[in-house]
Amino acid sequence: MSTQQSGRGQTTVVTEPILVEEEFDTVDMNINVGPQHPATHGVFRMVLTIDGEMVKDVESYIGYLHRGAEKLSENLDYRGALGFQDRTDYLAAMNCEWAYVNAVEKLAGIEVPERVEYLRLMLAELNRILSHFMFMGAFGTDVGFFGTAFTWAFKERERIQDLFESISGDRMMYNYYRVGGMAWEPPETFVADTRWVLGEVEKGISDIEELMKDNEVMIARCRDVGTLSAQDAINFGVTGPMLRASGVPYDLRVDEPYSIYDRFEWEIPVGEHGDAYDRMLVRLEEMKQSWKIVHQALDQFPTSGPIEAENLPRALRPEPGEIYWRQENPRGEYGIYLVSDGTIQPWRMKVRSPCFHNLSSLRHQTIGSYLADAVVALGSIDIVLGEVDR
Amino acid sequence: MTTQDVPNLAIPTNGREREEPPPGSIADLFREALPALDFLTERTKLDTAMIVRQQDLHTVIATGLRNPDLELTFLRNMTAVDWEENGLEIVYHLYSMRHHQGVALKAMLDAEAPHAESVSDLFMGAIWMEREAREMFGIEFEGLVDARNLLLDEDIDIHPLLKSHPLAEIEKPQGAAVADFTKAYPPPVREDVVAAQAAAAAAPDPAADRKSVDEMTPEELAERTERHTERVRDGRELAAARRAQGPATPMKDRSGDAPPAPPTADTLAAPAAEPAAAAAPARPAAPAAAIGIGEGSLTDEEKAERVRAGRELAAARRAELAKERGE
Numbered sequence: 001m002s003t004q005q006s007g008r009g010q011t012t013v014v015t016e017p018i019l020v021e022e023e024f025d026t027v028d029m030n031i032n033v034g035p036q037h038p039a040t041h042g043v044f045r046m047v048l049t050i051d052g053e054m055v056k057d058v059e060s061y062i063g064y065l066h067r068g069a070e071k072l073s074e075n076l077d078y079r080g081a082l083g084f085q086d087r088t089d090y091l092a093a094m095n096c097e098w099a100y101v102n103a104v105e106k107l108a109g110i111e112v113p114e115r116v117e118y119l120r121l122m123l124a125e126l127n128r129i130l131s132h133f134m135f136m137g138a139f140g141t142d143v144g145f146f147g148t149a150f151t152w153a154f155k156e157r158e159r160i161q162d163l164f165e166s167i168s169g170d171r172m173m174y175n176y177y178r179v180g181g182m183a184w185e186p187p188e189t190f191v192a193d194t195r196w197v198l199g200e201v202e203k204g205i206s207d208i209e210e211l212m213k214d215n216e217v218m219i220a221r222c223r224d225v226g227t228l229s230a231q232d233a234i235n236f237g238v239t240g241p242m243l244r245a246s247g248v249p250y251d252l253r254v255d256e257p258y259s260i261y262d263r264f265e266w267e268i269p270v271g272e273h274g275d276a277y278d279r280m281l282v283r284l285e286e287m288k289q290s291w292k293i294v295h296q297a298l299d300q301f302p303t304s305g306p307i308e309a310e311n312l313p314r315a316l317r318p319e320p321g322e323i324y325w326r327q328e329n330p331r332g333e334y335g336i337y338l339v340s341d342g343t344i345q346p347w348r349m350k351v352r353s354p355c356f357h358n359l360s361s362l363r364h365q366t367i368g369s370y371l372a373d374a375v376v377a378l379g380s381i382d383i384v385l386g387e388v389d390r
Numbered sequence: 391m392t393t394q395d396v397p398n399l400a401i402p403t404n405g406r407e408r409e410e411p412p413p414g415s416i417a418d419l420f421r422e423a424l425p426a427l428d429f430l431t432e433r434t435k436l437d438t439a440m441i442v443r444q445q446d447l448h449t450v451i452a453t454g455l456r457n458p459d460l461e462l463t464f465l466r467n468m469t470a471v472d473w474e475e476n477g478l479e480i481v482y483h484l485y486s487m488r489h490h491q492g493v494a495l496k497a498m499l500d501a502e503a504p505h506a507e508s509v510s511d512l513f514m515g516a517i518w519m520e521r522e523a524r525e526m527f528g529i530e531f532e533g534l535v536d537a538r539n540l541l542l543d544e545d546i547d548i549h550p551l552l553k554s555h556p557l558a559e560i561e562k563p564q565g566a567a568v569a570d571f572t573k574a575y576p577p578p579v580r581e582d583v584v585a586a587q588a589a590a591a592a593a594p595d596p597a598a599d600r601k602s603v604d605e606m607t608p609e610e611l612a613e614r615t616e617r618h619t620e621r622v623r624d625g626r627e628l629a630a631a632r633r634a635q636g637p638a639t640p641m642k643d644r645s646g647d648a649p650p651a652p653p654t655a656d657t658l659a660a661p662a663a664e665p666a667a668a669a670a671p672a673r674p675a676a677p678a679a680a681i682g683i684g685e686g687s688l689t690d691e692e693k694a695e696r697v698r699a700g701r702e703l704a705a706a707r708r709a710e711l712a713k714e715r716g717e
Contacts, residue, residue: 063541071550075557106435234463234487237515250487323435324467324483324494335467337481352467352483360518389541 026051031371035064039375041138042385046362046378053370058363062356065389073349078104078316079179081349086173088351089387091134094120094127094164095329096387097177102258103325103336104179108318115305116181117260122194122297123167123176125290126160129201131330132283132290133157135382136208139280142379143221149211156204163197166190179316181308194298198291205287212280222277226365226377229274236364237357240332241282242381246274252328264296276380283382286330315344324352331355331382353387411438416460416493423457424450437483439494447480447497448507454484454493455512461486462493465509468519470499470527472553477501478527482509499529508533526551 034045043064049057069088073081085100086093098120105112133153140149161171167186168176176183187193212218228238233246243250251268253261269285271278318340326335332354339348358381366374411417411433417440420427427450430441442450454462462484471479478499485492499506508531510516520531521540528549531537538544549555606614 063539063543066541068550071555071557232514235514237465237513237519239466248487255487255490321435324437325435326466333466335483337467337469337483339471348469348471350467350469356518357515360515364514 028056035061039142039378041379041383044359044378044383044385044388046374048366048371048374050371053372055366055369055371055374058366058374060359060362062359062385062388065385067390069390070349070351074346077344078108078318078346081346082177082179083173083175086175087386088353088390089329089331089334089355089384090172091131091384092127092330093172093174094123094176095131095327096334097174098124099325099327099329099334100336101177101179102327103323103338104316104318106325107321107323107338107340108179108316110180110309110312112181112309113306114260115302116307116309118297118301119182119186119307120177121259121261122294122301123164125294125297126163126194126197128290128330129205129287129294130157130160132287133160133204133208135283136212136280139379139382140212140218142375144217145215149208152204152207152211156201156208159197159200159204163193166193178308180312181306185307191298191301191303194294198295198298202291205284205291209284213284218280219277221373221376222280222380223275224273225276225369225373226279226380227273227275228361228365232364233274233361236361238332238361239354239357240329241286242279242332242358244269245271245278245282247272252326252333256326258327261293263300264293266292276376279380279382317342317344322348326352329354331384331387332358351387351390353390355381355383355385355388356390359383359388409433416491419457419459420450420454420493423453423460434494437492437494439496441496441498444480444497444499444506447482447495448509448512450495451482451484451509452512454495459489460491461488463487465513465516465519466492468516468523470523470529470551472527472551474553478504478529480506480523480529503530504528505530505532507531510534525549528552 029050031048031050032045033048034040035043040046045061045064047059047061048055049059067087069084073084082097082100085096089096104110133156137150137153137157140146140153164174164176165171167190168174168183228236228242228246230243230246230248233243234248238246239250247270249268249270252258254268266289269282269289271282320340320342322337322339324335324337326333328334333352334354335350335352337348337350337352338346341347362378362381365377369377408430409432411431415431415433415438417429417431417438420429420440427442427446429443429446429450432439432441440450451462451465454460464485464487465482466485467481467483469481471481473479476498478501480497480499482495483492484495497506504527506529508516508520510520510531511533517534517536518540520529520534521536521538523529524531524534524537525539525542526549539546542548542550601610603611603614
């Protein structure tokens with residue numbers, strides 16, 4: 001028996017543990033997490049086999065959100081299938097739309113005006129900031145400071161969403177990109193609004209950085225959690241900030257350059273250890289880089305000009321052929337595999353969703369870690385189940 | 391749809407001419423690495439495509455992974471294309487992060503029983519990709535350790551991305567599975583629910599002669615407005631009456647009470663079971679038959695007996711341990 005002073009000046013009696021740990025025969029237990037569970041970020045289910053607190057095996061169950069977007073797209077025309085792209089990665093809808101219209105345009109040989117490229121790029125990069133804000137909020141909750149991170153990040157996210165709403169008319173499912181251009185002109189106040197949002201977001205990013213970067217809780221919970229070596233990450237097909245956190249400077253905006261990214265000065269942030277903390281840091285730095293890109297793009301943005309390619313065909317019939325178009329989404333390589341048979345419908349449409357591949361590495365990351373760390377590892381993947389299940 | 395036939399190799403081309411890639415493409419590196427390999431090349435919009443035989447797929451992918459000039463370490467995408475009567479085509483997109491080069495590797499699969507060798511021994515990420523291709527297209531992968539459905543329901547056996555699978559009938563097998571389940575585990579029949587459903591079916595549909603606002607005459611509109619106004623007024627009166635009654639269970643005014651005494655070491659150390667049991671209101675005993683086995687069916691004496699036995703066991707264990715420690 002020993003006594004110790006508790007905070008209120010009262011004496012609490014602490015009984016020494018009577019049974020030593022070796023006395024217990026431990027049994028493997030199965031713990032079911034999800035599909036409705038706040039730590040799974042959507043409808044994702046994992047069955048953990050644990051021995052005490054140690055994770056021995058993880059079984060992932062996905063598909064709760066499978067809507068057959070590929071099959072449905074194959075039964076619509078090229079333009080009609082665009083709506084599904086908002087609903088795959090619904091936190092980065094602009095990026096997904098962009099990837100899809102780019103794939104169709106490259107397949108059909110359509111060139112878009114420069115102004116459209118600028119607009120598309122700015123919206124996609126703003127959406128990257130939005131998506132990473134969302135990650136910061138949700139990840140802060142996973143790690144253990146509920147509230148602050150969530151509300152701070154969502155405040156900034158909402159600003160960008162308001163801007164998107166003023167342009168597209170919708171809060172999340174924008175459907176603003178079109179094959180060959182954009183749906184309509186952005187409002188006249190677009191440049192001024194975006195500048196204001198950028199100013200606010202800059203403050204938001206530095207707030208979040210102060211909150212997350214040197215936070216003791218964050219470091220204690222995330223260092224060396226969910227570690228993936230560079231080799232394993234590539235072998236799993238992991239892409240995006242997760243791969244860069246493992247030390248591989250692979251970013252499609254630079255490695256297979258598309259659009260007009262070569263006109264701006266920015267860097268690829270790369271991590272060292274491949275753990276949850278580095279993933280958070282990489283995303284944090286990426287927000288700043290995207291901020292820089294949008295800022296430069298705004299300066300160069302042509303204020304007038306066509307918003308649509310000329311001589312667009314009424315019915316889109318690309319020549320028979322195929323394309324695997326890929327782009328850097330906030331979560332990694334987002335690919336659209338399109339096979340055309342010369343009709344108005346794609347013969348095959350496949351979405352390569354980064355989260356699907358990133359999530360497949362969860363088992364590898366978590367076996368041998370503590371149960372509480374499995375939640376942090378899952379949170380650091382930043383999954384969007386709409387995109388995993390398609 | 392036409393097929394360009396080359397000895398032992400065939401690929402549906404949809405009537406297009408197969409365009410050769412420019413010299414110096416990644417196909418030349420494969421030619422050096424695997425001189426005996428027989429394959430076709432095609433230039434697609436972005437990547438160089440190689441068409442190989444189905445049985446060569448694993449060799450080619452393993453060579454691409456291990457050859458230092460190729461180092462195709464990143465399997466970025468894997469899928470299949472259903473060419474209906476011309477068979478199933480499997481497509482791998484591989485990329486080398488060191489050499490910044492990629493290739494699309496294709497093969498036509500056996501039309502009768504589409505199968506391919508699994509590459510999950512080379513790529514850990516291939517397990518999920520192959521599981522998806524298996525359920526969506528019915529391709530069997532030899533050597534795939536986990537052949538369960540991934541995105542579809544666990545016991546559903548359909549291949550929705552095949553062109554032969556109609557879009558609308560996807561509900562049918564799912565409905566059949568539900569019917570099987572219901573047959574095996576029939577839900578209990580509740581007489582009152584059945585009676586209520588029958589009564590509801592027999593009663594005239596109140597919505598049948600309901601008119602929309604646009605169809606109403608001015609008199610009907612006025613009557614409707616009156617009815618609504620009355621209903622609102624009734625609700626307000628009811629709410630006012632409830633408010634006048636005051637809260638349902640008025641809270642006891644505890645402002646004059648003395649603060650509870652802080653716990654001392656003695657009160658904390660002492661077993662709190664007896665005073666707590668005395669203070670807690672007696673729970674109404676549930677009928678044993680309704681609960682069956684479990685805590686609820688134990689009498690108070692039995693419970694006390696169990697607690698006493700547990701304490702004795704713990705004390706014995708404690709003494710045993712103390713003895714082992716040499717105390």
